Amino acid sequence: MTTMAATAHSSPDSPEPRLGLRERKKIKTRMAIRKATYRLVQEQGYDATTIEQIAEAAEVSPSTVFRYFPTKEDIVVTDEYDPILEEELRSRPADEPLSRSLRLLMRTAVERSLSGEYETREEMALRGRLMVEVPAVRARMGESMSVTGQMMCRVVAERTGRAPGDLEVRVYCMGLVGALMEASRYWAEHGQQGDIAEYAERTLDVLEHGLSPRNPEAS
Amino acid sequence: MTTMAATAHSSPDSPEPRLGLRERKKIKTRMAIRKATYRLVQEQGYDATTIEQIAEAAEVSPSTVFRYFPTKEDIVVTDEYDPILEEELRSRPADEPLSRSLRLLMRTAVERSLSGEYETREEMALRGRLMVEVPAVRARMGESMSVTGQMMCRVVAERTGRAPGDLEVRVYCMGLVGALMEASRYWAEHGQQGDIAEYAERTLDVLEHGLSPRNPEAS
DNA sequence: CATGTTTTTGAGAGCTACTCTCATTTCATG
DNA sequence: CATGAAATGAGAGTAGCTCTCAAAAACATG
Secondary structure: OOOOOOOOOOOOOOOOOOOOOOHHHHHHHHHHHHHHHHHHHHHHOOOOOOOHHHHHHHHHHHHHHHHOOOHHHHHHHHOOOOOHHHHHHHOOOOOOHHHHHHHHHHHHHHHHOOOOOOOOHHHHHHHHHHHHHHHHHHHHHHHHHHHHHHHHHHHHHHHHOOOOHHHHHHHHHHHHHHHHOOOOOOHHHHOOOHHHHHHHHHHHHHHHOOOOOOOOOOO | OOOOOOOOOOOOOOOOOOOOHHHHHHHHHHHHHHHHHHHHHHHHHHHHHHHHHHHHHOOOOOOHHHHHHHHHHHHHHOOOOOHHHHHHHOOOOOOOHHHHHHHHHHHHHHHHOOOOOOOOHHHHHHHHHHHHHOHHHHHHHHHHHHHHHHHHHHHHHHHHOOOOHHHHHHHHHHHHHHHHHHHHHHHHOOOOOHHHHHHHHHHHHHHHHOOOOOOOOOO
8 A cells, every 4th residue: 555655754865766675676686697697608608607607696596596587598688678669669750651760769779779878888799699609599589579579569550550469560560670680680790890770771671672683782 | 110020121123212221210210209299299288298208109218309309399390391492482483573482482382281291280280389389489480480581591692693691681581581470470379260371461462562551451 | 673574585406408428229231 | 240330228417497495684563
């Protein structure tokens, strides 16, 4: 009953710890596990890193690691900003062409991840490498891709006035997400050098206009 | 052991056993493991079925099971007819529009799988269910999807005169394969009732012409 | 501050997928 | 039939993951 109330009862001038100690600790533990994992995986590789090592480095018990992440792959495959993308997409004017919204979305998404707002560039790079090298991680990535696809379905359905479960909607979204996934994989496979935003643009071009036949590298 | 009896070793006019006894046995073992797995999974579910049970039912040792299939998921996720599709696609005239070739390909592929030529309909149905229900299987399916995508890349590259590693080619193919995958998943989720060939058609329509905005079920 | 309640954690047992090694059996061939 | 190669079985070992239960930490009270 008194769930939300009570906060800041005695000292009304507390900085910003809106969350209780419990919540804050959970977040910290989560981060600690991630950090430890990233470090260990960088040092010794994914397979060579065991849950036990991760637990020890993060100063928690193995049980706790599994309480926070259902599988080992989940520790590295995050997908935090799905909801952010969703909101971003929804905020676009409803009469804007979908393709245009998507282009803008891609651009801001890339900018954000490059800004290191949600994860460091090293972490992103590591994730990219793992996606290419470790089958289990790649597989898990595919699963999370499907979640993103569903999110997309909801938004696209609203825009087009169709049902989210509509075959056309689902197929459209999964085609899109699959293609973008491949683009990021292409980027990862090429040493993460090229401009990923440009890759996204070209991807959307292909999806919109098809593959122009026999067009040998027009760039 | 006396099942196959004398294999007509001395008579040089043996019908067609071009393969040695070893090869034939390997094929048989492979099939036996698959059959046993399908049966047990149907009876008790995927997770409840252990490798040990499969081994016992197939009358081999657990070691042998792992020798034939790297993972448990691989036993059910087959993907035998990737090369067949490839040949089929290659056999199409080179100047035929890609979309047309793909439509024909889809049609024959569906016909073939429905004919029970490569696997029984029950097996196909089971695979569909597992793909929807069991995360590990779905994940593995995604991996095999990626292999199909690569095959597609090679063919599409030839057709369009581009390189197989070309970003546009890869993105196009993975978008396509991802969308078709989603279509088959849609089919599986809906009790495997609808006409999967029609779903494929609609999928290709969407990819070619985009999502027609606000078009409420025009069928 | 002492209390009782709830949540989180750690410890440990247990299951199973999967790997590796080595001895044994089964097929192929001169 | 003898010799070499390939397939199998048996067994030990690793690690991811689950479950249970009791201790500890955070919260809500008087």
